[in-house]
Amino acid sequence: PELINQIAAGEVIERPSSVVKELVENSLDAGATRIEVDIEAGGARLIRVRDDGGGIHVDELPLAVASHATSKIGSFDDLEHVASMGFRGEALASVSSVSRFALTSRVRDQDAAFRIEVDGGKLQAARPAQHPSGTSVEVRDLFYNVPARRKFMRAERTEFAHVDDLLKSLALARGSVEFRLSHNGKPVRIWKAARDQQAQLQRVAEVLGDEFPAQSLRIDHAAAGLHLSGWVGLPTASRAQADSQYFYVNGRLVRDRIVAHAVRQAYADVLFHGRHAVFVLYLELDPAGVDVNVHPAKHEVRFREQRLVHDFLFRTLHEALAQTRA
Ligand code: ADP
Numbered sequence: 001p002e003l004i005n006q007i008a009a010g011e012v013i014e015r016p017s018s019v020v021k022e023l024v025e026n027s028l029d030a031g032a033t034r035i036e037v038d039i040e041a042g043g044a045r046l047i048r049v050r051d052d053g054g055g056i057h058v059d060e061l062p063l064a065v066a067s068h069a070t071s072k073i074g075s076f077d078d079l080e081h082v083a084s085m086g087f088r089g090e091a092l093a094s095v096s097s098v099s100r101f102a103l104t105s106r107v108r109d110q111d112a113a114f115r116i117e118v119d120g121g122k123l124q125a126a127r128p129a130q131h132p133s134g135t136s137v138e139v140r141d142l143f144y145n146v147p148a149r150r151k152f153m154r155a156e157r158t159e160f161a162h163v164d165d166l167l168k169s170l171a172l173a174r175g176s177v178e179f180r181l182s183h184n185g186k187p188v189r190i191w192k193a194a195r196d197q198q199a200q201l202q203r204v205a206e207v208l209g210d211e212f213p214a215q216s217l218r219i220d221h222a223a224a225g226l227h228l229s230g231w232v233g234l235p236t237a238s239r240a241q242a243d244s245q246y247f248y249v250n251g252r253l254v255r256d257r258i259v260a261h262a263v264r265q266a267y268a269d270v271l272f273h274g275r276h277a278v279f280v281l282y283l284e285l286d287p288a289g290v291d292v293n294v295h296p297a298k299h300e301v302r303f304r305e306q307r308l309v310h311d312f313l314f315r316t317l318h319e320a321l322a323q324t325r326a
Pocket residue numbers: 022026027030051053054055056063064065088089090091092093135
């Protein structure tokens with residue numbers, strides 16, 4: 001079973017930022033309003049994610065790190081099948097098989113907290129601990145028992161930059177959640193929750209920093225079961241723009257050809273050629289209209305009605321951009 005968890009880990013857990021992604025997504029799933037990420041040595045020494053979410057009951061702590069696929073894998077064929085599908089519901093099992101791992105949690109409205117530790121896949125019994133409502137996950141010495149993977153980790157600065165980028169993309173997706181990030185004990189980011197649209201714009205500008213354009217246009221339009229909102233940057237002559245493009249489908253960051261094409265066309269048609277647009281856009285649609293599970297670790301989606309989505313995006317952006325010229 002350990003081998004299988006480690007193979008699973010290799011599939012989804014590429015580097016420290018992939019661990020952060022899984023942990024922060026769990027915190028968001030648990031209804032956290034505040035998430036703190038502490039990194040040491042680019043994540044090679046420590047990745048700790050603390051949240052104020054619903055917490056995990058003591059009886060469920062061992063289940064949280066248990067592998068659900070393991071019992072179902074009876075042959076090599078099965079293993080191959082699982083590997084190609086990716087491992088969902090396996091993040092903690094995978095991470096804990098390739099690190100020195102601890103999970104501490106207190107369920108809201110309960111007065112006791114508990115902690116379990118997993119060392120390279122070996123689970124220790126739950127012990128009482130001190131912890132406020134919510135959950136902390138600590139991942140130390142990532143890949144310490146998988147030398148081939150450990151070798152692939154880059155310089156501390158590079159790995160931290162990946163974590164920072166990842167947190168940026170999550171902070172843009174979830175403006176109502178406070179995020180904090182520290183590296184080697186130093187606070188690096190504090191992004192407060194935004195309650196209204198004005199605060200949201202401020203937060204987007206803060207998260208993007210220098211990448212955020214001097215002039216931006218608010219987008220908010222719904223039609224045919226599709227809703228597009230967010231901000232697009234207007235090009236200015238004076239300032240070179242970074243290539244910051246964030247497109248979320250039902251809250252999930254995606255990179256999609258259809259989307260990219262529609263946006264590029266709209267800009268090219270109205271404003272300028274050959275420059276990169278800056279945008280943070282959120283598309284909401286019926287989950288049945290989109291398959292986001294093409295690969296759990298990639299940013300692919302498949303729209304059921306590609307043409308409809310493309311034309312909706314193009315028209316919405318085209319109209320909004322055209323008004324700035326009128
Ligand atoms: P998945 O998220 O796909 O269910 P994971 O391995 O990421 O699989 O997590 C396993 C389970 O552990 C989750 O389903 C959830 O019940 C619990 N869990 C993990 N992290 C947290 C957290 N921060 N707060 C509350 N529950 C959590």
